[in-house]
Amino acid sequence: MKRQTAMALAAVFAMSVAGTALAAPANPFVDVPAKHWSYDAVSKLAQAGVVSGYGDGTYKGDRTMTRYEMATIIAKAMANSEKADAETQKTIDALAAEYGAELNNLGVRVDNLEKKVGNVKFDGDVRFRYNNTDKDSAGKSSDLKARARIYAHGAINEDWTANIRYEAFENMRESGTNNADNRFDILNVQGPLLGTKATLGRFDVVPVYGTVIDSYVDGAKFEFGNKLKTTLIYGKEDNKMGGVEYDSTGDISDVGIADVNLAFVGLGYATSKATNLKAAYYHADLTNKDSLSGNFWDGAEDTLKIWELGFDTKVAKNLVLQASYAKSDADEQDTAYQAGLWFKGANKQNKGSFGTWATYLNVEQAATIDSTWMVSNTFGGDGFKGVEVGFGYVPQKNILLKALYFDGETNNAVAELDKVDLKKFRAQVEFFF
Incomplete structure (x- = not known):
């Protein structure tokens, strides 16, 4: 025993x-x-x-x-x-x-x-988030949004489970029927299949550290391996990929969106107790493109192929270095990388725990699908570069406070004068139950 x-x-x-x-x-x-x-x-x-x-x-x-x-x-x-x-x-x-x-x-x-308790376990969280954005081309703006999530996990049998998460957003500064968004963002079954751990349905996808994609996929995921952990995913991304085209003067000439059919291979390997290596390959078929003249993402093909490498390592007590690099086959705007330091970490189970981080980002438009970083949706599809710093603190068990600040600019304008400066601040509190 x-x-x-x-x-x-x-x-x-x-x-x-x-x-x-x-x-x-x-x-x-x-x-x-x-x-x-x-x-x-x-x-x-x-x-x-x-x-x-x-x-x-x-x-x-x-x-x-x-x-x-x-x-x-x-x-x-x-x-x-x-x-x-x-x-x-x-x-x-x-x-x-x-x-x-x-x-x-x-x-x-x-x-x-x-x-x-009826063969189903429930939990959830409630989040209040405030954003304040200062963008050269649009001036200052702010919003206050609430989000509620309810999770349900039910045992189908000894091996398979069903997982459901219902998510609701509310813009607390607007009234009417258009200020809310509700959906099932996770809806899947999970269990052993052909020697793998299989997830079938809608599930979240955050490979490497989320620089290329932090989203949801409707499809299938298979995980296997002990020392070398392998993940295979195929399906349709639940969100739409945005794009912006610029003319020779640096002005926006066209904008659009595209559905993404995604095939993904991810690898993870722990070289020691302190260091992890990660690698990923993404093959995105872009369909139903709206408004874009020609094909913005890689010129001749209706696909976008991205390779990504990353690692995290403990460089000192309570201090972790994390970095990743991604490269696509697009004709331009084809690179994304980030590197930063994380000190400790706020664990919602432990009152008084806290964490801080600082990272440098240079994320070009055609090297990502739906990035996780705070400013990824601020530019309406533009790439960005700059520094993000953040702090998290747990004042009481299951209550998490977090503040983030980004200072940077767009990085896909043709002329230096056409780059857009951006400063963004976020504060939020989450309650877990």
Whole structure:
């Protein structure tokens, strides 16, 4: 049992360092203080004979533990829940809810708990976001928007699950029927298929660090591999790709949008506990182009091919260096890169945790599909370059404050005088439940 637990912990750590991150990769091994309520709860389970503690028969309840150590104990309690009376079962359910993420990462599904609440688990979040933009060509503007998300995860059987997320936006400074946007942005089933982890339906796509795309795809995703993690995706992007054309003087001559049919291959490899390497290839078929004369993206073909490389590495305690580079086969505006430093990281589960970052961006228009960065939608399809800095803080558990600032300009004008300066500030608060 100890050997199995050690192997599970090792697997969790390997997955955690290889995962995609848009901010500083967070350390999942967060200490749980000895005074945390779950320590008393686990002690009661030990007294009830549901768990037996460590191999030497001791519980060691006077020292801090990692959340994953707690999760292994709770997993054992769930396996022995038939010994529990009604009061003890409530304690197990509360612990399973508290450590649900760690249990899932250890490969221990919380099906028993989910079945007791109708076989479906719900959670969600509410976000309020303020943006203030100062753009040369348009002057100053601001908006205040609210977003609510409800997640539902249901067990189909022992292997397959259904995942649904309903999202609603509201412009809080406008009235009427045109100030809201509601949709199912995640709607899929997930389970093992032909030796892979398959996701079928609508799912989010944020490969490497989101520089090329941070969006949703209607299609299929297959993930496999241990040391070298491979992801294959094929489907239609849920959003439309924007484009702008300029004439020889640098003035805008045409604008338009296009649907994107996407084929994607992604690779991830952890060279050590501190360093992850990432690579991706995107093949985007552009269809239903609107208004663009000819083909803006690469001249002769109705496709856009993009290659991307990236890495993140821990260069000092609590300090991570992250960088990526993307190149497309377009005739111009074919390069995108970013490099930055992330210090610590705000973890919504830990009151008082915080993180800061600063990154330099140079994102040209035909090297991305739907970039994640704060200014990516500000220019209406233009590329951009500049510096983004940000700060996140958790004043109370499950409440996350975040502020970001970008100072830069467009980078796809023909003449230097036609470049547009841009400054953008964002402040937001998120509540998780």
